[in-house]
Amino acid sequence: MTGRPVVGVLALQGDVREHLVALARAGADPVPVRREAELAAVHAVVLPGGESTTMSRLLRTFELLEPLRERIASGLPTYGSCAGMILLAREVLDTRADAVGVGGLDVTVRRNAFGRQVDSFETDLDVVGVVGPPVRAVFIRAPWVERVGDGVQVLARVPPGHGAADGRVVAVRQGSVLATSFHPEVTGDGRVHELFLRMVRESADGDMG
Numbered sequence: 001m002t003g004r005p006v007v008g009v010l011a012l013q014g015d016v017r018e019h020l021v022a023l024a025r026a027g028a029d030p031v032p033v034r035r036e037a038e039l040a041a042v043h044a045v046v047l048p049g050g051e052s053t054t055m056s057r058l059l060r061t062f063e064l065l066e067p068l069r070e071r072i073a074s075g076l077p078t079y080g081s082c083a084g085m086i087l088l089a090r091e092v093l094d095t096r097a098d099a100v101g102v103g104g105l106d107v108t109v110r111r112n113a114f115g116r117q118v119d120s121f122e123t124d125l126d127v128v129g130v131v132g133p134p135v136r137a138v139f140i141r142a143p144w145v146e147r148v149g150d151g152v153q154v155l156a157r158v159p160p161g162h163g164a165a166d167g168r169v170v171a172v173r174q175g176s177v178l179a180t181s182f183h184p185e186v187t188g189d190g191r192v193h194e195l196f197l198r199m200v201r202e203s204a205d206g207d208m209g
């Protein structure tokens, strides 16, 4: 792919603006997506952090659930952070029965896994595919991954020193789908978005070859 990929940010709820800014800085042409026609025009999509059960409801209201599910299943490069990871997961623990996701990632995640007392915490993570110093990871009522299927690559785990969270999987990749429990869009460190854009380019070049 030459030029800047057009990357949609699902804009029904959540920290849409932060992802639009991070994507533009990382070298994409970001666009908010609220309609099927907008989704049809993107090379890739980001599902932002926010509230996964609310986003699930809005996806149905805006008639985006099926179109998104179909495009992801047919290989649309997709990045989900936090609530976005929950929407991509095949199985979600501790959620509402009617909170349907879009699939794409063969993992089981637990919502609000870090404990109700600890709403948010930060730590430094080594993330596979991100070079340089560790990534400052901000977790806000975040999920973690409890099961990874075949074909899912673990990109990061919580380092020791965080009690029950030690060793928990918090970043994964399956094919062109990337997901993180944390929010790189809020720290100003563009390296996770850059990793995603490399995946977008690889996927586009693969399609042409």
Ligand SMILES: NC(=O)CC[C@H](N)C(=O)O
Pocket (backbone or CB within 6 Å): 048, 049, 050, 051, 052, 053, 081, 082, 083, 084, 086, 111, 112, 140, 141, 142, 143
């Ligand atoms: N920061 C976030 O995206 C939080 C996710 C939220 N707890 C949910 O269940 O969807």
